[in-house]
Amino acid sequence: MTTRFAALAAVTALVTVASAAPAWAIDQGKGLPGFCPGPTGVTVVVDFQRLGGITIVRCYPNADPGTGLDALKGAGFQIAGAARWGEGFVCRIENRPSAVETLPIAGHEDYREGCVNTPPATGYWSYWHASNGCAWTYSQWGVKNRQFVQGGFEGWSFSLNATTTSNPQPRVAPVRPGTAGQPCAEAAEPPPNSDNPAERQPEPAAAAPVPGATAQPGVRSDGGNAAPGQPGTNVPGTAVPDAPVQAGDAPGGALPPPRPRTASAAPDPAANIAFTGGEDRPDVNRVLEDQSGADGAAPWFAAGAVLMLAAATAYLGVRRRRAGER
Amino acid sequence: MPGATYYLPRDLHPMAWWVWALGLATAASRTTNPWLLGLILAVAGFVVVARRGEAPWALAFRMYLYLGAVVVGFRVFFRLVFGGGEGATIVLRLPEIPLPEWAAGIRLLGDVSAESLLGGFYDGLRLATMVVCLGAANALANPKRLLKSMPPALYEVGTAVVVALSVFPQLAESVVRVRRARRLRGGDGRRFHALRAIVIPVLADALDRSLRLAASMDSRGYGRAGTVDPRRRLATGALMIAGLLGVCVGVYATLDGSTPRVLAAPMLVLGVVVGLVGFRAAGARVRRTRYRPGRWHLPEVLVALSGLTVAAALVATSAVDPTDLTPSLMVLSWPALSWTPLAGVLLGALPAVLAPPPEPALGRVPA
Numbered sequence: 104m105t106t107r108f109a110a111l112a113a114v115t116a117l118v119t120v121a122s123a124a125p126a127w128a129i130d131q132g133k134g135l136p137g138f139c140p141g142p143t144g145v146t147v148v149v150d151f152q153r154l155g156g157i158t159i160v161r162c163y164p165n166a167d168p169g170t171g172l173d174a175l176k177g178a179g180f181q182i183a184g185a186a187r188w189g190e191g192f193v194c195r196i197e198n199r200p201s202a203v204e205t206l207p208i209a210g211h212e213d214y215r216e217g218c219v220n221t222p223p224a225t226g227y228w229s230y231w232h233a234s235n236g237c238a239w240t241y242s243q244w245g246v247k248n249r250q251f252v253q254g255g256f257e258g259w260s261f262s263l264n265a266t267t268t269s270n271p272q273p274r275v276a277p278v279r280p281g282t283a284g285q286p287c288a289e290a291a292e293p294p295p296n297s298d299n300p301a302e303r304q305p306e307p308a309a310a311a312p313v314p315g316a317t318a319q320p321g322v323r324s325d326g327g328n329a330a331p332g333q334p335g336t337n338v339p340g341t342a343v344p345d346a347p348v349q350a351g352d353a354p355g356g357a358l359p360p361p362r363p364r365t366a367s368a369a370p371d372p373a374a375n376i377a378f379t380g381g382e383d384r385p386d387v388n389r390v391l392e393d394q395s396g397a398d399g400a401a402p403w404f405a406a407g408a409v410l411m412l413a414a415a416t417a418y419l420g421v422r423r424r425r426a427g428e429r
Numbered sequence: 430m431p432g433a434t435y436y437l438p439r440d441l442h443p444m445a446w447w448v449w450a451l452g453l454a455t456a457a458s459r460t461t462n463p464w465l466l467g468l469i470l471a472v473a474g475f476v477v478v479a480r481r482g483e484a485p486w487a488l489a490f491r492m493y494l495y496l497g498a499v500v501v502g503f504r505v506f507f508r509l510v511f512g513g514g515e516g517a518t519i520v521l522r523l524p525e526i527p528l529p530e531w532a533a534g535i536r537l538l539g540d541v542s543a544e545s546l547l548g549g550f551y552d553g554l555r556l557a558t559m560v561v562c563l564g565a566a567n568a569l570a571n572p573k574r575l576l577k578s579m580p581p582a583l584y585e586v587g588t589a590v591v592v593a594l595s596v597f598p599q600l601a602e603s604v605v606r607v608r609r610a611r612r613l614r615g616g617d618g619r620r621f622h623a624l625r626a627i628v629i630p631v632l633a634d635a636l637d638r639s640l641r642l643a644a645s646m647d648s649r650g651y652g653r654a655g656t657v658d659p660r661r662r663l664a665t666g667a668l669m670i671a672g673l674l675g676v677c678v679g680v681y682a683t684l685d686g687s688t689p690r691v692l693a694a695p696m697l698v699l700g701v702v703v704g705l706v707g708f709r710a711a712g713a714r715v716r717r718t719r720y721r722p723g724r725w726h727l728p729e730v731l732v733a734l735s736g737l738t739v740a741a742a743l744v745a746t747s748a749v750d751p752t753d754l755t756p757s758l759m760v761l762s763w764p765a766l767s768w769t770p771l772a773g774v775l776l777g778a779l780p781a782v783l784a785p786p787p788e789p790a791l792g793r794v795p796a
Contacts (some may be wrong), residue, residue, distance in 0.1 A: 400767070406464070416471070416475045416479075
């Protein structure tokens with residue numbers, strides 16, 4: 104028994120030796136800071152809203168089609184999915200809301216996001232998209248089911264105690280620098296027509312790049328004077344968001360019928376709040392270690408303790424067997 | 430002088446071992462951190478080897494280890510078969526088997542990622558650790574003495590529970606005995622024939638044994654209906670079952686952090702109250718005496734406390750730093766660990782030195 108026990112411990116140790124890729128809060132090796140310079144790729148806007156924190160705008164400069172998740176991760180954002188659903192349900196972006204942060208959601212003032220089950224409808228990352236120069240639209244599709252629009256925008260905005268009609272949209276207008284005033288060429292996006300969580304959005308018609316869009320270096324307004332993350336500074340909704348449904352939410356539950364889209368005002372980049380490209384974000388792994396009180400030496404100590412206990416178990420077992428034979 | 434008698438060999442009160450083991454199992458249920466789970470396994474194995482007796486049920490511990498290994502294997506295998514594609518590090522590319530439309534959402538085979546395999550492993554390890562903790566309790570505690578220490582009102586339920594809990598060790602013991610008998614007769618026990626030659630005697634043995642147990646319990650007055658009005662018996666029985674169900678739901682909700690809190694403390698209290706009413710009603714009509722009842726001395730208290738400390742340490746830290754206890758698998762990395770739960774789990778090993786050694790088998794000198 105004892106040798107098997109030791110073997111079990113060894114297997115435990117071996118299997119957990121996974122290739123440890125350093126995860127930076129923003130993986131600078133992926134994506135570009137700021138808006139996408141041209142009609143290639145997709146710009147990802149992450150607005151922490153009432154969580155606090157400076158909004159981040161990054162570009163996923165990939166000309167190939169991909170899902171919303173590809174865009175989010177490819178732009179360099181570090182995300183976590185709910186343990187129950189995987190990455191189909193994004194529950195943390197850039198470690199927000201972190202496991203040690205209390206979310207004052209209605210009816211549960213000291214809620215903490217454990218990222219184990221589906222996050223509550225009163226505190227979750229809402230998923231938006233927009234074509235260049237168009238208004239933000241609440242996505243009818245899950246992040247893994249939707250194709251991003253080339254030259255367009257993907258928005259993530261933390262929705263805290265909001266209803267289906269008051270979900271805050273990202274407070275950075277989906278307009279690439281240098282294209283302001285151009286007409287909106289909305290890419291038609293049919294809503295899902297089944298309850299199948301694996302249904303994929305049909306391949307979009309080749310998104311017509313806005314004519315005259317010139318490649319221009321992203322102009323960022325770092326350190327603007329707008330107070331970042333100030334609660335209650337939502338831009339009045341120009342698109343009617345729908346019920347908070349993301350992929351993985353209530354599998355088997357019917358998706359709500361799509362709402363008719365109201366005519367939307369042209370987004371105004373002048374109303375943007377301050378944002379960065381996320382260059383100065385701290386390492387998420389280090390933040391996690393600080394938050395959890397984890398210590399680099401503790402796993403070694405645990406492994407040593409397991410080995411010593413296994414050795415003691417083996418010794419006692421052998422002694423007992425000898426005594427039994429006597 | 431208590432100091433001189435503390436380490437005299439004796440069997441501990443079985444409830445003490447059960448409290449200790451359930452404490453470890455509770456701790457295991459709160460975490461998927463492989464460091465902590467491995468440590469809990471090591472602690473349980475160490476204490477079992479250090480303090481188990483020579484009784485047949487004590488030898489069944491290795492069967493629980495096999496069962497745990499099977500649990501882990503199955504969890505990982507299912508991740509392999511039903512869609513292990515969650516995550517970026519693909520370690521195995523299998524051909525995906527297309528399924529019809531009505532099976533939407535189910536995936537057969539396909540790419541397998543290291544993240545999903547590890548997820549299955551962590552999850553399986555947690556369940557396996559809980560199983561092994563129960564095995565440790567079964568190896569250390571004498572099931573017959575456990576039955577003896579049940580409150581009188583719980584006899585009917587308690588008998589069923591004890592019989593159910595000791596079925597596995599009894600079967601394991603049967604297997605060991607039949608195999609030894611076969612070896613003595615010269616069978617090597619390796620051919621397929623051995624399966625038939627072991628399974629049938631084991632089943633026959635188990636059946637014989639249950640009949641013997643039933644007869645002996647019958648002759649000792651178990652299951653005696655007495656002269657009570659059947660309607661009152663029905664009422665007390667219903668009260669007790671309802672109370673126990675309430676307690677079960679309440680305990681589950683208390684231990685599982687994600688269940689609505691309404692089901693936790695209120696349900697527990699309600700169940701306890703209903704159960705106590707049932708106890709009183711049942712206890713009033715049954716009068717049983719005990720021969721040499723088990724007593725709680727200092728070692729029993731210490732053993733139970735060490736198990737409770739482990740559970741408390743993990744329940745407390747899961748409220749403070751959940752990131753450690755359920756390591757994220759979105760980015761493959763070594764699971765982090767902090768000192769509090771680690772130290773808490775190590776306290777669970779104390780019974781290996783704090784409990785007195787078990788009574789030696791007859792005719793054997795203590796080692």
